[in-house]
Amino acid sequence: MTGPEVETTYREAMRDAIREALATDDRVIVLGEDVADYGGTYAVTKGLHEEFGRDRVRNTPLSESGFVGAGIGAALGGLRPIVEIMTVNFSLLALDQIVNTAATLRHMSGGQFHVPLVIRMTTGAGRQLAAQHSHSLEGWYAHVPGLKVIAPATASDARWMLPTALADPNPVILFEHNALYGEHGSIDPVGGPVDITQAAIRRSGNDVSIIAWAGMVHKAMAAAAVLADQGVDAEVIDLRSLRPLDADTLAESVARTHHAVVVDEGWLTAGLNAEIAALITERCFWTLDAPVRRLASAEVPIPYAQHLEEHAIPQVDDIVAAVNRLVRDGV
Amino acid sequence: MTGYELKGIPAEACRDLLRDMIRIRVLEERCAELYAASKIRGFLHLYIGEEAVATGVMHALDSDDSVLATYREHGHALLKGIPATGIMAEMFGRSTGCSGGRGGSMHLFDAATRFYGGNAIVGGHLPLAVGLGLADQVAGNDRVTVCFFGEGAMAEGEFHEALNLAALWNLPVLFCCENNRYAMGTSLETSESQVDLALKAAAYAIPAWSVDGMDVLEVARATKRARSMITGGGGPVFIEFQTYRFRAHSMFDPDLYRDPAEIETWKERDPVVTFAGWAIEQSLLTGDDVEALWDAARDEVTAAVIAADEAPLEPVSSLLDHVTATTEEVSS
Numbered sequence: 001m002t003g004p005e006v007e008t009t010y011r012e013a014m015r016d017a018i019r020e021a022l023a024t025d026d027r028v029i030v031l032g033e034d035v036a037d038y039g040g041t042y043a044v045t046k047g048l049h050e051e052f053g054r055d056r057v058r059n060t061p062l063s064e065s066g067f068v069g070a071g072i073g074a075a076l077g078g079l080r081p082i083v084e085i086m087t088v089n090f091s092l093l094a095l096d097q098i099v100n101t102a103a104t105l106r107h108m109s110g111g112q113f114h115v116p117l118v119i120r121m122t123t124g125a126g127r128q129l130a131a132q133h134s135h136s137l138e139g140w141y142a143h144v145p146g147l148k149v150i151a152p153a154t155a156s157d158a159r160w161m162l163p164t165a166l167a168d169p170n171p172v173i174l175f176e177h178n179a180l181y182g183e184h185g186s187i188d189p190v191g192g193p194v195d196i197t198q199a200a201i202r203r204s205g206n207d208v209s210i211i212a213w214a215g216m217v218h219k220a221m222a223a224a225a226v227l228a229d230q231g232v233d234a235e236v237i238d239l240r241s242l243r244p245l246d247a248d249t250l251a252e253s254v255a256r257t258h259h260a261v262v263v264d265e266g267w268l269t270a271g272l273n274a275e276i277a278a279l280i281t282e283r284c285f286w287t288l289d290a291p292v293r294r295l296a297s298a299e300v301p302i303p304y305a306q307h308l309e310e311h312a313i314p315q316v317d318d319i320v321a322a323v324n325r326l327v328r329d330g331v
Numbered sequence: 332m333t334g335y336e337l338k339g340i341p342a343e344a345c346r347d348l349l350r351d352m353i354r355i356r357v358l359e360e361r362c363a364e365l366y367a368a369s370k371i372r373g374f375l376h377l378y379i380g381e382e383a384v385a386t387g388v389m390h391a392l393d394s395d396d397s398v399l400a401t402y403r404e405h406g407h408a409l410l411k412g413i414p415a416t417g418i419m420a421e422m423f424g425r426s427t428g429c430s431g432g433r434g435g436s437m438h439l440f441d442a443a444t445r446f447y448g449g450n451a452i453v454g455g456h457l458p459l460a461v462g463l464g465l466a467d468q469v470a471g472n473d474r475v476t477v478c479f480f481g482e483g484a485m486a487e488g489e490f491h492e493a494l495n496l497a498a499l500w501n502l503p504v505l506f507c508c509e510n511n512r513y514a515m516g517t518s519l520e521t522s523e524s525q526v527d528l529a530l531k532a533a534a535y536a537i538p539a540w541s542v543d544g545m546d547v548l549e550v551a552r553a554t555k556r557a558r559s560m561i562t563g564g565g566g567p568v569f570i571e572f573q574t575y576r577f578r579a580h581s582m583f584d585p586d587l588y589r590d591p592a593e594i595e596t597w598k599e600r601d602p603v604v605t606f607a608g609w610a611i612e613q614s615l616l617t618g619d620d621v622e623a624l625w626d627a628a629r630d631e632v633t634a635a636v637i638a639a640d641e642a643p644l645e646p647v648s649s650l651l652d653h654v655t656a657t658t659e660e661v662s663s
Contacts, residue, residue, distance in 0.1 A: 029469070055469070061499070066458045066492025073462020076447065077397075079469060081462075096489075100452045101459065109440035109448070110431025111653035114661050145654050169656040 003190040011181040013155040014044050014120075016189075017162035018082060022052045025080060028166065030057045031067050032084030041086045042122060042181050068094035068119065072102050072171075075117040080166055085121040088137045088175070102171040103146030114169045118162065123151070124215045124265055125313050126179040131301035134309075136265040138214070139272030141173045142242040149242040150196050151175040153217035155185030157200075157240060163193040172196075175242075177215035177265075199246035201253065205235035208259040208323050211250060211276055213239040216263045216314065223319035230320075232327055242272060250276070251283040258289040259326050263314050268296035290330040293322050335609045339555075340548050345606075345615045348390060348547050350624045352382040352603045355406035357628040358415060361636060362405065362422065362436075366582050370640070371422045373435045374451075376403040380577035383602035384509050385410055385479070387550025388572075391558055392477060395445065397463050400479040401509075402437035402451040403576075407479060412444040415635035425642035432645045433653065453514075454480065454487030457506070461493050464502035464567070475561050477505045482571075483514025485531060486522050494535040494569070501566035505557050506532065508571045509544065515580045516588040532569035544572030545600045577601075 008016070021028045030045055036059045039046030049057035060067040064085060071083040085091045091098070098119065105113050125134035142149045148170055152158045158176070165172040202217060203224050212220040217238045224234040235253055239245065254260045260280050264273035277292040295314040302312055325331055337345075359379050365371045378385070381403075389410040392398070400407040408418055413429050421428025422436050430440050430449070438449040447463070450456035460478035467474045484490050485508065497504045508528055512519050519526050532539035538560060542553040550572060557568040575597040579586040610616040 061492075061495060063492035063496065065489050066461065066496050069455070069458020069489065069493070070462035070465060070496055073459035073464070074466045074469075075462070076459065077463045077466025077470075079466050096452055096455055097458060101450075101455055105448075106656055107653045108430060108434050108438045109442070109653075110428070110433050111656070111660070112430070112440055112442040113447070114656040116661075148655070167658070169658055169661040 003188055005186040006189050007184060007186055008155055009181065010155045010158045010183045010185065011042065011044055013159035013185070013187055014162070014176065015046065015048070017159050018045060019048060019051065021082065021162065021166055022048065022056060025166070027078065027080040028056070028082060029074070029079055030082045030084065031060055031071055033060055033062055033086060035059060035084050040084060042178060044181070045084065064090055064093035065097050069097040069101065071117050071119070072097060072115055075115045076113055081117055082166070083117065083119045085119060087133050088121050088123045089132050089135055091121050098141070098147070098171070098173070099144055103144050107146060115171045116169045117171045118165045118174055119171065120174045120176060122178040123175045124177040124179060125302045125309055126215065128304055128306055128309055130304040134302035136297065138175045138242055139266050142272055146171070147243060148172045149175070150240060151177070151214040151242055152240065153177070153180065153214055153238050155183060156187040156191070157194065159187045160191050160194045161196050161240070164196045167193065175214055179215050183218070197241050197244055197246060199240055199249040200238045201235060201249070202238045203234065203236040205233040205257065207233045207257055208261060208327050209235045209237060209250070209253040209257045210261050210263060210319065210323065211237045211239065212263040213242060214265065216265050219314065219316050220263055220319060222316045223323065226316065226320050227323055230324065232323060234323060245276065245279065247279055247283060250280060254280050254284045255287045258287055260288070261293045261295065261319065261322055261326060263319055264294065264296040265313055266297060267299055268294060269299060271296055290326050293326050295319060295322055335546060335548050335606065337548065339552060342615050344390070345610050346620070348386055348551065349603070349606055349610060349616070349621065351386045351390070351410055352547060352606065353624045354409060354628045354631065355382045355385065356603050357625070357632050358405060358409060358418070361632045363578070363582070365422070365636065371436065373437070374402070375436050375582045376580065377578040378403050378406045378576065380597065380601070381509060381511060381544065381574045382406060383547035383550055383606070384507070384544045384572045384574050387547045388477065388507055388554045391551045391554035392475065395474055397445040397447060397474060397476040398479070399447045399450060399456045399460050399476070401453070401481060402449065404439055404449050404479070405436070408439040408441070408446055408449070411441065411446040413439060413441045413446060415631050416638045417441070419632070419635035419639040420642045423639040423642065424644070425639055426645040427638070427642040431653070454484040454489040456480070457484065457489050457493035458496070460504050461496045461502060464497060464504040465500060467503055468500070473562050475503050475505055475558055477507060479507045479509055481514060482508055482510040482512070482519055482528060483517070483522065485528060486514070494532060494537060494567070497567040498535045498537050503561045504567045505554070505561060506567060506569040508569065509574055510571050511574050511576045513580070513589065516584070518588070528571045529569065537567050537569050538565065539569035539571070541571040541573060544574030545602045547602055547606055
């Protein structure tokens with residue numbers, strides 16, 4: 001079903017998705033620090049406690065492990081919790097619950113239990129929040145069997161990936177890039193859930209495949225526009241799902257363009273970028289005209305000062321330069 | 332010889348309590364033999380000496396209550412209703428095991444009886460109990476979630492986070508601390524600045540008290556009282572059961588940290604032996620009755636061992652099953 005497109009922001013789209021979930025499924029509850037009166041750290045859940053009450057939009061104390069674990073237990077007990085963690089950095093306090101419990105229960109119990117839980121958290125740099133609020137650790141979660149990991153990059157996906165995640169019988173980690181909340185976009189208000197396992201080709205092109213997710217999708221799109229003026233026709237792939245990876249879409253694209261650049265806001269060493277590069281090399285070795293290139297953040301905790309932060313993470317110019325080198329010089 | 336008192340416990344219930352303590356004891360002793368024979372591998376943690384806690388608590392619950400336990404959970408699983416055959420086959424790593432051979436000794440699970448493990452991250456399952464309690468509160472049923480953990484878990488942050496949440500939200504959760512005085516080889520006195528454990532729970536405005544965990548009648552009575560407080564809407568309750576494990580922490584543990592005399596002193600309070608002796612003394616049971624309970628338990632466990640030995644292994648082709656669920660699987 002489709003309807004007339006409406007203008008909105010990423011933040012409002014996510015709020016609409018949560019509102020719809022609360023309105024249409026009594027099992028859905030929202031748990032997290034300051035999700036009620038404060039409205040959520042990034043104002044995503046603002047006002048929802050007034051619509052649905054404090055039992056369903058439930059403030060928690062500063063107890064990441066406790067309330068993520070409670071979300072897992074509530075999911076086992078028949079609810080469909082949406083747990084909000086302020087940032088991926090804080091989620092490390094709940095890593096035990098996510099990795100040791102949510103991801104293992106089904107297997108460890110021989111398939112008797114499942115954990116239908118969505119954990120939302122912000123990721124990414126760009127707001128001068130320094131080294132304990134700015135990291136991109138989604139690759140860590142993508143490493144873990146038993147989890148699904150998604151990263152909507154557009155307002156439309158912010159609106160329509162959540163229903164699919166909530167319908168999934170497994171724990172789904174949903175990453176929201178903190179620089180995207182104000183991003184405008186048009187969405188189909190009655191569009192319906194999307195297949196969250198599919199990557200999306202945001203721009204078709206013939207010369208190079210730029211693979212990105214979350215905040216880096218927008219930089220890749222900006223770079224593609226610059227490259228078009230320079231005579232390079234770039235394809236931009238928004239992964240959307242980080243686990244599982246949509247290897248088929250990647251391989252099909254690279255087989256056409258013969259060049260691949262992976263852009264990761266996380267670090268280079270042992271990053272998700274390495275997994276993607278290896279996957280492309282394994283699948284597309286004979287169709288590649290040059291080695292797979294990786295752009296990632298500098299190997300440094302994200303600094304506060306604006307100019308240092310800018311230099312720590314991949315920027316549009318870096319992507320343009322890397323693509324040009326790859327396509328023109330083969331390196 | 333003991334201070335057992337029937338107060339409020341029907342005389343006929345004594346046979347059931349003794350039967351179940353004996354069943355746990357026999358199961359565990361057989362496990363130790365099978366470990367020595369390399370039939371059971373991995374880590375194996377025995378509950379011998381602590382049987383009165385699981386038995387007294389489980390007898391005071393409704394069959395629909397949810398139970399979460401630690402990696403020292405064979406007895407709890409057995410009394411929750413997982414057949415000995417399913418437990419033994421799991422420890423043998425067979426497909427008929429209660430977790431399909433994926434869990435082993437530390438991860439016994441059973442959805443049908445609401446037994447949520449078998450959890451081997453110390454303290455990690457306490458937040459789960461909070462969530463199960465929240466789901467029951469939302470559903471408005473009379474179920475209670477019972478969470479067993481050792482005193483070692485009380486040094487973990489998750490203990491404090493879970494008790495705070497349970498109290499804030501007035502959840503129907505019974506926290507059962509099995510204080511066997513040692514977290515692996517670390518004694519209570521060297522791991523807790525406050526050794527009065529009920530005080531720690533009381534700090535979260537939770538009713539909390541300590542009970543003699545070697546006295547099965549006292550354990551059952553305390554649990555009944557706690558359960559009625561919880562179902563009456565009083566929110567979570569914490570009970571410390573003072574107990575002792577007669578064996579080492581696991582089969583790998585040479586037990587270098589305990590004075591043998593201390594172990595012997597506690598063994599004089601063996602909950603199975605003392606309760607059987609008292610029941611005979613009180614003419615609630617005869618010596619023959621007690622012997623029949625041991626025989627029945629041995630038969631039950633022997634049958635489980637034979638069945639486990641004959642049970643098939645999971646095919647390797649099923650290795651990747653149950654990592655994630657499909658919608659079809661969970662709706663069927």
